[in-house]
Amino acid sequence: MDEEKRITLRLPADLHAWLAAQAKSARRSLNSEIVYRLEGERTAAETDTESP
Template structure:
């Protein structure tokens, strides 16, 4: 990434738990999992198991 911005994000507890579980399954940090999903949704990456 060229430039990073830190944000505070509020998530429902059940969504946080689900994302955490998905991140662990993919051997990614929670931050990397969220980035991966956002980029995949935006069409920047394939939806395979590769880390961003």
């Protein structure tokens, strides 16, 4: 990641709680968990567009 950007993100309380629990079980910060999941989705989307 060459450059980082800050954003304000509003989440439903139940989604926030779920993400926080997932982050804790993976020993990641909430921010790192969100980035990890978004990067995984981006990779999957890129793979889908490359498939014939």
